[in-house]
Amino acid sequence: MKVYKLIFTIVLILTAKNSFAQVSDTSSLFIELKRADSLMFNEGFNKCDFLVLNKILHKDLEFFHDQNGTQNLEQFYKSFTNSICSNPNFKPIRKLTTETLKIYPLKNNGEVYGAIQTGEHIFYIKEPNKQIYATEQGKFIHTWVLENEKWQAKRIISYEHKPPTEDYGVKFNANYAYKLFDNDKEIENLLKKHKIPSIAIGLIKNGKIQQIRTFGYKKSNQPISNNSIYKVASLTKPITAFVVLKLIDEGVWSLDEPVSKYFVNKDIKHSKYLNKLTTRHILSHQSGFPNWRYLTDDKKLSFQFEPGIKWQYSGEGFEYLRKAIEKKLNRSFEKITQEKLFNPLGMNNTHFYWTDKIDEKQYAVEHDENGEPINYEKYTNANASANLLTTAEDYSKFLVYVLNGAGLSEKIYSEFLKVQAHEKKGIDWSLGMQMLTNLPNNETAFMHTGGDYGTKTIALILKNSKDGLVLFSNSENGMVLWQKIISEYFRETGKEITRRNLE
Numbered sequence: 001m002k003v004y005k006l007i008f009t010i011v012l013i014l015t016a017k018n019s020f021a022q023v024s025d026t027s028s029l030f031i032e033l034k035r036a037d038s039l040m041f042n043e044g045f046n047k048c049d050f051l052v053l054n055k056i057l058h059k060d061l062e063f064f065h066d067q068n069g070t071q072n073l074e075q076f077y078k079s080f081t082n083s084i085c086s087n088p089n090f091k092p093i094r095k096l097t098t099e100t101l102k103i104y105p106l107k108n109n110g111e112v113y114g115a116i117q118t119g120e121h122i123f124y125i126k127e128p129n130k131q132i133y134a135t136e137q138g139k140f141i142h143t144w145v146l147e148n149e150k151w152q153a154k155r156i157i158s159y160e161h162k163p164p165t166e167d168y169g170v171k172f173n174a175n176y177a178y179k180l181f182d183n184d185k186e187i188e189n190l191l192k193k194h195k196i197p198s199i200a201i202g203l204i205k206n207g208k209i210q211q212i213r214t215f216g217y218k219k220s221n222q223p224i225s226n227n228s229i230y231k232v233a234s235l236t237k238p239i240t241a242f243v244v245l246k247l248i249d250e251g252v253w254s255l256d257e258p259v260s261k262y263f264v265n266k267d268i269k270h271s272k273y274l275n276k277l278t279t280r281h282i283l284s285h286q287s288g289f290p291n292w293r294y295l296t297d298d299k300k301l302s303f304q305f306e307p308g309i310k311w312q313y314s315g316e317g318f319e320y321l322r323k324a325i326e327k328k329l330n331r332s333f334e335k336i337t338q339e340k341l342f343n344p345l346g347m348n349n350t351h352f353y354w355t356d357k358i359d360e361k362q363y364a365v366e367h368d369e370n371g372e373p374i375n376y377e378k379y380t381n382a383n384a385s386a387n388l389l390t391t392a393e394d395y396s397k398f399l400v401y402v403l404n405g406a407g408l409s410e411k412i413y414s415e416f417l418k419v420q421a422h423e424k425k426g427i428d429w430s431l432g433m434q435m436l437t438n439l440p441n442n443e444t445a446f447m448h449t450g451g452d453y454g455t456k457t458i459a460l461i462l463k464n465s466k467d468g469l470v471l472f473s474n475s476e477n478g479m480v481l482w483q484k485i486i487s488e489y490f491r492e493t494g495k496e497i498t499r500r501n502l503e
Helices: 002-014 028-047 050-056 073-084 184-193 233-249 279-283 315-329 333-345 392-403 410-417 478-502
Strands: 057-065 069-071 091-096 102-108 111-126 133-147 150-162 198-205 208-219 421-424 427-429 434-439 443-452 455-462 467-473
Touching: 028 050, 028 091, 028 102, 028 111, 028 133, 028 150, 050 057, 050 073, 050 150, 057 073, 069 073, 184 198, 184 208, 184 478, 198 392, 198 478, 208 392, 233 279, 233 315, 233 333, 233 392, 233 410, 233 443, 233 455, 279 315, 315 333, 333 392, 392 455, 392 467, 434 478, 443 478, 455 478, 467 478
Parallel strands: 057 150
Antiparallel strands: 057 069, 091 111, 102 111, 111 133, 133 150, 198 208, 198 467, 421 427, 427 434, 434 443, 443 455, 455 467
């Protein structure tokens, strides 16, 4: 029903120029609604004044956003509290592009009962000791109603959001909206000092990709770019976890059903723990399996303890789950992932293994601790635990998806948000990601790292602020910069995250 209302409103405004008379910017109606717009944004949004918003927003508000879905008044206030006004040191500011403002009256029997207001606006970020900078521009349609001689916004449509190319006087450059250090030369010097060929950075703010930045080289004398592909090792696991959660949400898989119903490895077919292993155990690293069987003495898969009694990181568990899902659904896991995740999110540069769709010229070749390139293997089979090939931008799209509910029902998404297993003091695990609670600013972080010889990666999201970070490096020394970058972006929260992981 909401979709039809939205379509109707858009059609209404598109025909407004022909059907209704646009009022003059000197008319009393224009002046009243310009003032109402100013109250809603300059006082309510920019200053987080809930009393003003309560007066200006209709009790039956319908808010439509082209990137964040639809909200009623209660949902709008909740989102407003948890994102826009959650961090006083990182405050979005909205400014109206005055010359774009237009008003079209709505009448009944000659009496004005409402109005349609259209225009364009620009959003900025204000931080302490930094010059305000533009991050986004967009268009809006507001439907105002006049009730009890008061104007209230009943329907808000916010659309066509994109990075601004010019913000009416202040030039915008996506590469410089955020500075990691005092100047780019500093990070370039750090890469050179630690013999790190490159780093790719994806920054997420308020549940949206803020920017993608790259420094260095994918291989000798070939600069890294936003399209450069990294092997991200264990960052494959969160991808696998959310594909599985999608299947659970659809009712074709179960979180707590014995996985043995669909697949049994010959090495453990006689184990007393066989029928106790569930998907929940696997995704929270409580399967009882070793990380990899080839690291054990007999090179065979085995339960090292009863599933569910403690935490132990295991790549074998994720691979076991992949084989069980493929057997039940009679489809390859990569095809399932393409359908459930990669295609819907536009992760067009992400693959489980090497295919002819990958441009090898874009590959960020792994490098050793001396900065020398390593001969890399082209894997040709899917592995649910490792070897994913992707870009910082594609993985940032995935993190944004996770931050915004991952298209899951509240019941299943809440399972992801829960602590499922305890690793050590200050670090727990949810389903597929490490979980750090009780952080500064009342934050909860979900993160995962990936590391093979010559490649080091990390993905991090903050639940309440909906901020996140992706760091990819094609170097054995890549972790050297993690602490500094995470602390630079997330300040005291970032410092606590790195402290807990270093203990």
